[in-house]
Amino acid sequence: MVNILANRAADNFRLMRSGKITIDADDTYAVVKVPKKAFVVAVWLEILTAFDDQSTDGSLTVGFSGNGEDADPDYFMADAVSLPLVLGMKEVTKGKWFGDASGLITVTADDNDSVVNPVIRVWVMYSVIH
Amino acid sequence: MIISLTSKSDDNLRVTRSGAVTLSADETYALVKVPMNAFILGVWLHKTTAFDAADEGTSGTLTLGFIGNGEDADVDYFMSDETVDSDATGIVTHDGGKHFSAAGGYITITRTINDSTVSPVVQVFVAYTVIS
Numbered sequence: 294m295v296n297i298l299a300n301r302a303a304d305n306f307r308l309m310r311s312g313k314i315t316i317d318a319d320d321t322y323a324v325v326k327v328p329k330k331a332f333v334v335a336v337w338l339e340i341l342t343a344f345d346d347q348s349t350d351g352s353l354t355v356g357f358s359g360n361g362e363d364a365d366p367d368y369f370m371a372d373a374v375s376l377p378l379v380l381g382m383k384e385v386t387k388g389k390w391f392g393d394a395s396g397l398i399t400v401t402a403d404d405n406d407s408v409v410n411p412v413i414r415v416w417v418m419y420s421v422i423h
Numbered sequence: 424m425i426i427s428l429t430s431k432s433d434d435n436l437r438v439t440r441s442g443a444v445t446l447s448a449d450e451t452y453a454l455v456k457v458p459m460n461a462f463i464l465g466v467w468l469h470k471t472t473a474f475d476a477a478d479e480g481t482s483g484t485l486t487l488g489f490i491g492n493g494e495d496a497d498v499d500y501f502m503s504d505e506t507v508d509s510d511a512t513g514i515v516t517h518d519g520g521k522h523f524s525a526a527g528g529y530i531t532i533t534r535t536i537n538d539s540t541v542s543p544v545v546q547v548f549v550a551y552t553v554i555s
Contacts, residue, residue, distance in 0.1 A: 306436050308462060308552040310522075311429040322425045335464070337520045358424075382520035399424070416520070418464060418552075 303422040311415040313341060316353070316402045321366060323358070324415045325398040331419040333357075333389040336369045336398065337382055342412035344377045344405060351405035353377035355415065357389060359396020366401040377411065390422075433554040436464075440548045443471060446485070446534045447542040451498060453490065453529040454547045461551040463519040466501045466530065472544035474509045484535045485509035485543070489521060491528020498533040509543065519550070 311324040327333060338355050353375045354367035369385050376383060398417050441454040457463065468487055485507045486499035501517040508515060530549050 305434065306552075307432050307434045308464070308554055309429060309432040310462070310554055312427070312431070314427050318425070320425050322427050324427055324429065326428050335518060339520075339522075384518045384520045386518050397428075416462065416522075 301422060303420050306420055307418070309417045313412050313414050314400070315410050315412050316400070316405075317410045319402050319405055321364070321399050321401045323397040323399050325417045327391055327396055327398060327417065327419055328421060329391055329393070329395045330421050330423050331391045331395070332422050333391075333398075333417060333419045335384065335386045335418045337384045337416040338370055338375055338400070339382050339414040339416065340375075340377065340380050340411060341414060342409060343380050344407040344411050345409045346378060349406070351377060351407060352403045353411070353413070354401050355385070356399050356401065357396050358399055359394055360391045361393040364399070366399060369398070431554065433552055435552055436550065437552075438548060438550045441546055443544050443546050444532075445542050445544050446532070449534050449536060451496070451531050451533040453531050455530040455549045457523055457528055457530065457549065457551055458553060459523055459525070459527045460553050460555045461523045461527070462554050463521040464550040464552060465519045466517045467514055467548040468502060468507060468532070469514045469546040469548070470509070470512050470543060471546065472541060473512045474539040474543050475541040483509070483538055484533075486533050487517070487547070488531050488533065489528050490531055491526055492523045493525040496531070498531060501530070
């Protein structure tokens with residue numbers, strides 16, 4: 294056995310919640326700011342008002358910008374997971390470490406034909422670890 | 424990009440666990456009480472004694488849900504019978520995602536139409552943050 298045990302640990306924890314955000318344009322919405330060294334543990338997307346059924350080509354994804362990287366608008370949640378026509382809570386536990394710089398959790402709406410402006414809320418859980 | 428950043432956050436965390444509960448009847452069992460404004464981060468169901476094989480292929484179910492928050496009870500909100508896998512021992516998990524924003528509530532487990540000759544024994548762990 295090769296011992297390369299970690300001595301890096303943190304016991305801090307933070308849960309962030311966005312306000313209720315009305316998605317009234319095809320755009321990227323920055324909803325939660327996360328600090329440098331934040332390790333995102335989980336993200337929840339709560340759809341309070343769904344796209345209507347005319348938005349069959351539309352998509353709603355959750356991703357990030359920052360950390361000195363190119364923005365990745367569906368890093369956390371692709372359209373197949375967010376299910377923008379369906380009300381309720383959608384969850385993903387995909388991790389992301391903002392080791393180089395702080396960043397933003399984003400929601401991106403695209404090609405939406407819905408006559409209803411959906412309303413969403415985002416929850417983000419992270420720990421800051423160096 | 425549209426900036427709509429939040430300042431709402433909290434850093435409290437609580438993990439609660441039920442006792443080892445014997446599910447001896449087809450009933451809904453309230454196992455863990457959660458306060459108003461609790462956001463459920465995760466739910467774990469530890470099955471120390473499973474339903475026996477007599478339940479396999481029958482219509483019996485075991486589900487994990489909630490009551491409270493001023494809503495109708497949702498007995499399989501966290502785990503359907505398929506997720507629970509009631510014929511096997513071990514731990515199954517759900518990654519939460521429920522805000523009790525209107526009122527407190529209970530995490531429940533519901534047993535229905537079970538033909539098992541064994542009463543299963545389960546324990547539930549719930550992690551939550553209170554955030555208003």
